[in-house]
Amino acid sequence: MLVPRRRFSNIILAVSVVFLVCFLYTRFGSQLPSFKLGSVTRLLPKNFLDQWKTAVEHPPLTTPIPQPSIQFPNDLEQETDVSTQPESVPLSSASPAIPAEKLFVEAKVLPMIPLPTGSPIAIPKLQHEFVIESSEDKSTRLQRLNAVRFSFTRSWDGYRKHAWMKDELTPVDGGHTTTFSGWAATLVDSLDTLWIMGMVDEFEQAVREAKKTDFAAAESPELSLFETTIRYLSGFLGAYDISNAKYPVLLEKATELGEILYKAFDTQNRMPMTRLNFKLGTMNGLKEASESALLAELGSLSLEFTRLSQLTGNSKYFDAIQRVTNAFEASQNRTLLPGLWPTVVNAKALQFYHTGFTLGEMADSMYEYLPKQHLLLGGLTDQYKKLYETAMVPIKKHLIFRPMTPENVDILMSGSAYGDSNGVIFQPQMQHLACFAGGMVGIGAKMFGRSDEMAIARKLTDGCVWAYNATQTGIMPEMFRLVSCRDPNQCEWNEERWWRAIVSKPQGNLTTQDRQFAQKAIKESHFPTGFYDISDRRYQLRPEAIESVFVLYRLTGDPKLREEAWRMFTAIEKHTRTSIAYAALSDVTDEGSPKENRMESFWLAETLKYFALIFSEPNVMSLDEYVL
Numbered sequence: 001m002l003v004p005r006r007r008f009s010n011i012i013l014a015v016s017v018v019f020l021v022c023f024l025y026t027r028f029g030s031q032l033p034s035f036k037l038g039s040v041t042r043l044l045p046k047n048f049l050d051q052w053k054t055a056v057e058h059p060p061l062t063t064p065i066p067q068p069s070i071q072f073p074n075d076l077e078q079e080t081d082v083s084t085q086p087e088s089v090p091l092s093s094a095s096p097a098i099p100a101e102k103l104f105v106e107a108k109v110l111p112m113i114p115l116p117t118g119s120p121i122a123i124p125k126l127q128h129e130f131v132i133e134s135s136e137d138k139s140t141r142l143q144r145l146n147a148v149r150f151s152f153t154r155s156w157d158g159y160r161k162h163a164w165m166k167d168e169l170t171p172v173d174g175g176h177t178t179t180f181s182g183w184a185a186t187l188v189d190s191l192d193t194l195w196i197m198g199m200v201d202e203f204e205q206a207v208r209e210a211k212k213t214d215f216a217a218a219e220s221p222e223l224s225l226f227e228t229t230i231r232y233l234s235g236f237l238g239a240y241d242i243s244n245a246k247y248p249v250l251l252e253k254a255t256e257l258g259e260i261l262y263k264a265f266d267t268q269n270r271m272p273m274t275r276l277n278f279k280l281g282t283m284n285g286l287k288e289a290s291e292s293a294l295l296a297e298l299g300s301l302s303l304e305f306t307r308l309s310q311l312t313g314n315s316k317y318f319d320a321i322q323r324v325t326n327a328f329e330a331s332q333n334r335t336l337l338p339g340l341w342p343t344v345v346n347a348k349a350l351q352f353y354h355t356g357f358t359l360g361e362m363a364d365s366m367y368e369y370l371p372k373q374h375l376l377l378g379g380l381t382d383q384y385k386k387l388y389e390t391a392m393v394p395i396k397k398h399l400i401f402r403p404m405t406p407e408n409v410d411i412l413m414s415g416s417a418y419g420d421s422n423g424v425i426f427q428p429q430m431q432h433l434a435c436f437a438g439g440m441v442g443i444g445a446k447m448f449g450r451s452d453e454m455a456i457a458r459k460l461t462d463g464c465v466w467a468y469n470a471t472q473t474g475i476m477p478e479m480f481r482l483v484s485c486r487d488p489n490q491c492e493w494n495e496e497r498w499w500r501a502i503v504s505k506p507q508g509n510l511t512t513q514d515r516q517f518a519q520k521a522i523k524e525s526h527f528p529t530g531f532y533d534i535s536d537r538r539y540q541l542r543p544e545a546i547e548s549v550f551v552l553y554r555l556t557g558d559p560k561l562r563e564e565a566w567r568m569f570t571a572i573e574k575h576t577r578t579s580i581a582y583a584a585l586s587d588v589t590d591e592g593s594p595k596e597n598r599m600e601s602f603w604l605a606e607t608l609k610y611f612a613l614i615f616s617e618p619n620v621m622s623l624d625e626y627v628l
Contacts (some may be wrong), residue, residue: 166178337419
């Protein structure tokens with residue numbers, strides 16, 4: 001409950017007092033109390049609801065607003081240079097900004113939004129019914145699991161020897177870097193994986209060290225709400241849950257950090273600031289939400305803050321993120337591509353004018369969290385289900401495409417769309433970050449009874465696997481383009497069409513010079529067959545592809561997915577290994593690619609975790625028991 005901070009000892013005139021109190025409440029009443037710091041989890045149990053006894057009906061904060069009339073072209077295969085697209089266009093065809101006071105002034109005087117209560121609804125079983133494996137299959141599985149454990153142990157040992165209690169190891173030179181406030185991001189982020197790997201001694205040592213963390217002593221003056229939530233808060237909560245609450249200090253540190261992060265929501269409209277600046281003193285006093293926040297920064301906080309409320313019994317964390325969700329719900333059909341949110345949002349004015357839409361960078365986890373939040377809340381509210389299902393309509397229509405491949409394989413990928421006053425332009429630009437979509441769609445298909453979308457989930461996952469297998473190193477690049485097929489049922493390989501894409505000549509006859517240019521570009525740029533642009537050739541030890549392979553394996557039981565996972569792992573192990581640990585690659589199309597001096601915390605926290613889980617027994621971290 002928010003309480004005004006000012007008190008008055010004398011009342012001179014009743015009217016003046018009423019006016020003054022109302023003014024001060026409006027000005028200061030939304031400020032949140034001062035707190036300290038903590039951190040979160042990636043593994044979130046669903047069976048939490050028994051602790052909640054009281055249901056409070058929360059009235060809607062908004063009035064439905066008519067959907068703008070926007071026309072979209074039937075042919076979405078037009079391609080333009082992304083750099084020519086304006087970042088923000090104040091379009092008359094788009095509805096105006098949602099007035100902050102319309103959404104949130106009312107919220108200041110309403111009770112705190114409580115966690116949904118009651119008996120969880122019956123959510124369909126997600127995991128496949130696995131049969132007992134043969135002794136031969138078990139032997140192969142255990143050999144592969146041990147190989148993954150070896151890579152994890154090697155990475156952990158390198159971090160412990162060269163970068164202990166620092167954020168990240170620099171795996172080429174054996175140094176370290178401060179990337180996320182200096183609170184040992186790799187250590188905290190990897191806690192749950194240590195437990196999964198059976199490294200209990202190392203886990204307990206890490207917990208003891210993490211207990212000493214002084215969140216007031218940040219090595220960088222600016223705190224990222226998003227990065228701190230997904231790496232630290234998630235790390236503490238996940239470790240607390242997976243260890244069955246045997247280490248209370250983990251929840252204590254999560255709460256400590258949660259109190260600090262909670263301050264980010266102390267803004268006029270309760271949309272969070274994406275950065276908190278310790279040095280400039282913006283941890284205290286009235287603050288303003290960002291005018292250019294990334295979609296993922298605002299929409300990827302729900303799991304962690306909800307779980308913190310569930311474990312502490314304090315609804316304020318859920319209240320904070322639920323107001324964000326309500327704002328997104330009110331805006332979902334008001335954007336240039338109704339059903340989806342743009343990659344950049346003016347959180348201060350609640351404007352959604354930005355023109356870019358994608359499941360990739362700047363947006364990815366906003367969509368990923370929708371079905372997971374439904375699971376975490378036990379289905380007690382259908383809000384997140386509706387948000388997901390509404391988004392899936394334009395995702396299928398405007399983002400997902402079938403690429404033309406030399407093998408004519410039936411796969412799908414997720415591209416990008418750019419809107420303006422004339423409609424939407426599609427671009428077949430695939431990103432490694434978007435590879436989470438296969439797992440997301442698969443979970444949504446089973447959980448929400450959308451059985452026809454399971455085939456889409458598999459084809460999206462197969463698309464990422466294909467991209468891994470297509471390159472010289474067997475690893476997918478960060479960002480690239482393939483020729484998209486207008487009709488997914490007619491997508492036969494056409495070499496000349498590939499060349500046209502390379503020379504940017506969709507119409508007219510190809511000249512001899514055009515053909516020579518295309519062939520030279522293919523050779524010099526190391527384009528795998530079918531690729532016509534690779535704008536980012538790196539591999540940053542990312543987890544999204546193996547995450548979807550793991551999820552689809554658990555959903556379907558198809559052993560082919562385990563084989564694909566093994567091929568992916570062996571390629572990554574071979575090409576990213578250093579004398580100390582593992583490093584990002586500069587160019588996956590070059591077998592001799594130089595390594596980048598970076599090993600992000602998600603390598604241990606997610607990538608190797610999913611590789612370990614796909615080679616573990618299916619009951620280890622069951623999708624029916626945990627939200628991963």
